[in-house]
Amino acid sequence: MIDPRNSLPAAAYELLFRAYGSQEWWPADSPFEVMVGAILTQHTSWENVERALARLKASGSFSCRGLIGLPLDALEEYLRPSGAYRVKARRLTAYLMFFQETYGGSVDSMRRTSGTDLRSKLLSVSGIGPETADCILLYAMDKPWFVIDAYTRRIFGRLGWVDPQANYEDLQAWFQNAPMPGGLTDRVVYYNEYHALVVELGKRVCRPKPDCAACALNAICATGKTAS
């Protein structure tokens, strides 16, 4: 892994931002919707998550207590378009129970918890792994935790900047320990935009087939391995 004090993350960010502009994530109407979406998007394209979210909203039960109160088979049916719906119904219920019991279903109450403490609590919930926890922390709680997803591993690994097999926290530290681009002072804003830009790039170059020629980072692909 390249020295974490390197300038590559900031350089990549600036190229991506110039290529794709502000993404203004997360695509949701409320922090609660962000939390639900973070669970539903596990190993699933966002388009399918949107279908499931629309069904949940149409049910009239789109609240913490409302969703907890749904029979499991009804919840499964609403989640069907997002795939793995039985698994996700259990995971969503487990998360909402945690949210209700620990924070009274209050986003504000949850937000008052420190990021480190909250992250460890989130990881203790069945079905919430590091990526889902960080999505909730960053996009629902406005806490500065960089999200590492499959695109991040694939793209930055393909560039030779990180070991794609590295564990989650090491990859996260690589981004979090690096300086921000000049002019940016808020890490929440920076990480928010960065992950969204990586997903936008990933959608373009990682599916259906890898195509490095279309990669917005091509300009620094050639020099990346020697940069510091």
Added chain:
DNA sequence: GTCCAGGGCCTAC
């Protein structure tokens, strides 16, 4: 028909 998507859990070594 086949492959894979903005993961995480469980089981077998």
Added chain:
DNA sequence: GTAGGCCATGGA
């Protein structure tokens, strides 16, 4: 500790 299977729909 880690590799592999499993969940499951919908689009390319």
